Amino acid sequence: MRRLLQRIKYTPYVTIGLMVINFVVFLLTEIGGSSESTWHMYRWGAMLTSSISEDGEYWRMFTAMFLHFGFEHLASNLLVLFALGTVLEKGIGHLRLALIYLVSGVGANAITFLWHYRMDEEVLSAGASGAIFGLMGAMIFAGLFAREWIGALSLGQVILMLILSLYHGVNEAVSDIAHLSGLFVGFLTAILLLKVFPGQYLYDRRRW
Structure with a gap:
């Protein structure tokens, strides 16, 4: 029974839910x-x-991060979301992952809009890349400065997932500003959630 409860506790519900939402919207x-x-x-x-x-x-700025231009665009984003999300959610918890994803997605879209507005460019954009790169930013922060949140994860595994994310970003036809913005916002959000307001929950205890 205890093993079953542990399995339920560590199931990446938010990651799975986000993948389902993106797929259904598509x-x-x-x-x-x-x-x-x-x-x-x-x-x-x-x-x-x-x-x-x-x-x-x-x-x-919110709705755009759940829309994708074609199946290939969707599939590549869902692959990286699964790779990063399942690991991060187990370490930092359901609520923190959801917050990082949503804040990064909206934040990246806001910065992207400001960039195009300042450059006087009329651009139609959509996709979860900003939110996903936010998870990548959170992973970078946790791997470098808050290893207690991903204690069971080796540095090699962290690096492997980051390489996968970077490859995804280089090969996806999306402006670099969206990727960099998401990375930056995710990193800052992770600082707030894991260091400034960490709560009492660590890797081997109950999480949000």
């Missing part, structure tokens, strides 16, 4: 049209520079 966009159609994706909530700067549709 199916819905495909059923209603094509996820590779810019107009269709705009109607679903992809982030367009002028829609935010002129129409004040700031909610697109």
Whole structure:
């Protein structure tokens, strides 16, 4: 019974849930049209520079991170989300992982919007890359400065997952600003959650 409870406790519910949400949203966009159609994706909530700067549709910074342009875009993001999310969630807990993912996704989209706005570029963007690179930033912080949160994970495993994430970023057709922004926001959020306000929960105790 105790083993069963431990298994339930360490199941990466948030990571699995995020993967399911992204997949379901993708199916819905495909059923209603094509996820590779810019107009269709705009109607679903992809982030367009002028829609935010002129129409004040700031909610697109949130909805855009659950939309993907085509199956390959979705699959590559879900692969890295699974690799990073399952490990991080076991170490830092369900709530912390959810917060890092969401804050990084919105934060990366906000910075990306500001960048394109300052450059006077009209860009339609979508994808979970900012949020996923936020998890990568959190992994970097934990691996370097907060190993107590991922105590059972070797440094080699951390490096392997980071290499996978970097390869994913280099090969994905998304602006570098989204990747770097997500990495930066995830790193800062991890500092707040794991060091500044860590609570009393460590790797071998109960977690959020």
